[in-house]
Amino acid sequence: MSIHEELTTALSYFGLEKTDAMVYLGLLQMGSVTVGTMSAKLDIDRGKAYRSLNKLRNLGLITTTFSNPTICKAIEPKEGLTTIMQRREDEIITMQKLSRKIVEQLQQITRPETATEISSFSIIQGRANIYARVGKLIQESTKTIYIVTTVEDILRMYHTAIPEKIKMCKQNKGDVRILTWTNSENLLPLVNRLNASETRIGKLPSKSRMIVEEGNQLIMSGSIKESMDLNDDNDSIMYTNSSEMINNMYSLCTHLWKKAKSIELLM
Template sequence: MENERVLTVSLEEFGLSKYEAQAYVALIAKSTISASELAYYSEIPRTKIYPTLLKLENKKLAIISKSKPIMCTAIAPEDAFDGIIHEQINKVNAMNSLVSNLKKASEESRKTRGSEEKRYFHVSANNVLVQLQTMIEGSKSSVKIMTDQWGFGLLAECKEQLVSVARRNLDIKILVPPTQICSESYRKIPDGIEIRASEITQNCFMFDETELLLVNNDNGKGAIFSSTDILSSNQEKIFSNVWKNAIKTEALADMSKTEAQEIYKIIKTVNEMGLTYILNSTMLSKRPESDMFKLLEKNGISFKSKSLDDVIEIMDAVMQITCSGHVYFEANTRNITVESKLNSGHSLPWASILDGCLQKQGYKTRTIYQNNANKGEKIHIKIIKN
């Protein structure tokens, strides 16, 4: 009974009236029956059964006998509805054609206005990690990533995929916030992948310069943009600019997080405020290096409790990061060499800090500056006596 009701409702969607649908379903179930029997089985009032049968006959869904009592038979569904189905198909095809033409007209209109529609794919929060792993694994030439703390934690779960692409010698670069240097997530990133630190506030994953995965750290949802020339180009430029000015972290990799954060703070402080202090010191102070110490101490950085070896180790890491250089200490000659591959005085602030630290610890020093246009610059700090 319930099945018959479902069939009746479905037939109504084909354009039959309620009585027509009830009558046809009853005829299908009972084969050839009289009009009065049909009224009984279909629960149609007797006064309505004959007009209903005539309508079914006109629609070629039933056959009515000319003799009395009037007998009626349903036409098989495959024959009865073949025409209706084709009519519906034609209507759908016509609608599809109309939509296509409207879409084409819309696109042509956009082109004349200089605009073009692009699409992107939504990624649910539950699928973002799997999608990220898939996109990393499928990269062909490059993987460039900018992440905040949340995104870096997500990336750390892709260690297996990162190892795979690193073995294929892809160009892999990762930008993270300074707070993530030597963090737990940082330790999970495979060796050989370059990580730099900058003030990152977004989660943008770029693959082969043609695919982007953007992830919202508020809700974990993502969006994939493929072959989007303008968006890819803009993100690539943003990444390159941030990367160029970001702090290298390779020299900090074996340090504790506290040590690494201290060195980052030293570099950030000197880079942002050092020039002003040096200029002021040149004009006002007899000991510019002392003013550099005041700058560091003012920002919570102190060398008082550190040994000479500790200070040299810190300055060596700083030189590697800022100047692609090193600090060497020759115990026999008591010489310290501050070496930079960059010219134009890039090493001077750090040599000044190192010299000032030595003097604070009671050493007397003499400084010699050497500049070679092809090889960079060197500053020799000669320790005269303690």
């Protein structure tokens, strides 16, 4: 993956779509230019260019003049991205202030249901949603959790909130065990930086993802794409509280764990 592709993926977390990222990166490289020059050099339709410029200006990433022709210029990256983060922080504070009242109102119109022992299953689509669910499972647990997945999946998790969730789980006396496989010694330090309770390297039954909490929750997926795109909407998982499935997968993970080697011995 080229640096431009990596930056385009990273900027998507700040609300930039592919064309927006292309325009912003292009302006950083070109400096102050007219819209016509910018769209020609980047081979972007002028209509799309104007739409992206309006969006980038509203985000605080560029400035444009009122002159004819219009001159556009990228804001310094640190300043621009900080502006976006501050706006997001303000939105979160607003949601936190409103959430208690909204929850109370929603509970008033929610139909009460009798507790049931029937197992539930749900499908979650999109990597952002998947990692959010994995993080929630880890953060709230005080038990043993196995994370059995590909090394690419582990490397992607480092760029999410999951490392902080693992830290919270360990503070709550939880035990997070990561099991993955790689032939590359260079990747071992990168895998280890999630700071799980323990990390082991061993053969996996498939290139799939399995996160299981002892006696409580299970997350599973089929074969995972190796791309580092954190916004891949084609990735999906199954989430369940089925006791039978949880116990079977927990036993499998325990078996795989015993056969694996501690990463500390391989580094």
